[in-house]
Amino acid sequence: MLNIQSIWEADRNIRDFAMVTPILHSEALFRDLGFRLMLKAENLQTTNSFKIRGASNCILNRAKASPGIKGVVTASSGNHGQAVAYVAWKLGLPSAIIMPETAPKAKVDAVSRWGARVEFCGTTSQQRLARSKQVALEEGYIEIPPYDHYDVIAGQGTIGKEILEQVPDVDIVLVPIGGGGLISGISTFIKNIKPQVQVIGVEPENSNSMWVSINKGEITQLERTASIADGLLTLRPGSLTFPLVKKYVDRIMLVSESEILDALRTCIQYFKAVPEPSGAVSIAAALKGNWGKDKKVVSVVSGGNFDMDKLPGFLGV
Numbered sequence: 001m002l003n004i005q006s007i008w009e010a011d012r013n014i015r016d017f018a019m020v021t022p023i024l025h026s027e028a029l030f031r032d033l034g035f036r037l038m039l040k041a042e043n044l045q046t047t048n049s050f051k052i053r054g055a056s057n058c059i060l061n062r063a064k065a066s067p068g069i070k071g072v073v074t075a076s077s078g079n080h081g082q083a084v085a086y087v088a089w090k091l092g093l094p095s096a097i098i099m100p101e102t103a104p105k106a107k108v109d110a111v112s113r114w115g116a117r118v119e120f121c122g123t124t125s126q127q128r129l130a131r132s133k134q135v136a137l138e139e140g141y142i143e144i145p146p147y148d149h150y151d152v153i154a155g156q157g158t159i160g161k162e163i164l165e166q167v168p169d170v171d172i173v174l175v176p177i178g179g180g181g182l183i184s185g186i187s188t189f190i191k192n193i194k195p196q197v198q199v200i201g202v203e204p205e206n207s208n209s210m211w212v213s214i215n216k217g218e219i220t221q222l223e224r225t226a227s228i229a230d231g232l233l234t235l236r237p238g239s240l241t242f243p244l245v246k247k248y249v250d251r252i253m254l255v256s257e258s259e260i261l262d263a264l265r266t267c268i269q270y271f272k273a274v275p276e277p278s279g280a281v282s283i284a285a286a287l288k289g290n291w292g293k294d295k296k297v298v299s300v301v302s303g304g305n306f307d308m309d310k311l312p313g314f315l316g317v
């Protein structure tokens with residue numbers, strides 16, 4: 001189960017791993033756009049995404065429940081894989097990260113740096129998940145899922161606590177949605193403490209499985225997804241995250257590919273911070289919303305990892 005208590009506990013749990021990220025302000029943007037946009041800068045977090053919060057909370061809780069665990073494994077190669085590898089390294093635990101055969105070198109390097117064993121397996125996420133289960137079974141490793149686990153969701157929820165402490169008069173919080181773990185944790189915390197704060201999810205137009213599922217009233221699988229926001233390419237919401245989003249999230253906004261890139265550039269221009277495209281969708285939503293002059297909007301910039309070769313393309317140069 002997930003409740004406010006588990007998020008308080010996660011907040012105490014994760015402090016050797018995750019930092020309290022800053023809230024970034026821009027007076028120039030306020031002057032130019034007429035509303036207070038603030039960024040919760042998880043691009044500056046340890047391993048440069050919020051995933052460290054859920055990964056550390058989950059690994060610590062699982063290790064407490066079964067002392068003497070032999071290692072951890074995940075089928076996720078992006079920011080979650082990096083976070084799992086880092087936490088395992090810090091705890092002196094072996095880790096295995098299952099990646100597609102097509103994984104770019106940058107992703108392999110990002111986890112190898114922490115001593116993780118990289119295993120290449122097939123090209124589909126089903127193949128990787130199956131292999132991850134097999135490793136868990138054969139080697140006694142514990143599987144750490146990227147979003148559909150209450151310990152992971154509680155870890156991500158610590159961002160909600162920090163936002164209410166750092167911006168007590170916040171009106172609107174905008175949050176990227178992939179599988180929905182990040183927004184489930186944040187919205188559970190905020191709606192239980194300050195229900196008048198609006199929590200709004202953001203998805204790319206062509207990777208909108210939560211939006212489709214909420215509108216249909218049931219978990220719905222997309223046939224395909226496509227977006228520059230590669231951390232948000234989830235085909236279906238999680239079975240734990242969907243009900244939480246349904247219960248706590250006010251609405252979901254969709255943003256186009258060009259709006260995401262415009263937001264990334266605006267972020268660099270005004271805040272001197274470099275998000276990855278997945279982290280910029282919440283800025284894109286902030287920039288297209290009609291919030292009213294005195295509203296305080298916080299966009300969660302969820303990460304800052306990308307292959308450096310892509311930067312010129314992002315900047316349009």
Ligand SMILES: *Cc1c(COP(=O)(O)O)cnc(C)c1O
Nearest residue numbers: 079178179180181182231302303
């Ligand atoms: C994982 C991730 C997301 C999506 O988080 P979910 O919990 O899957 O909704 C968003 N942005 C970045 C940078 C991520 O790594």
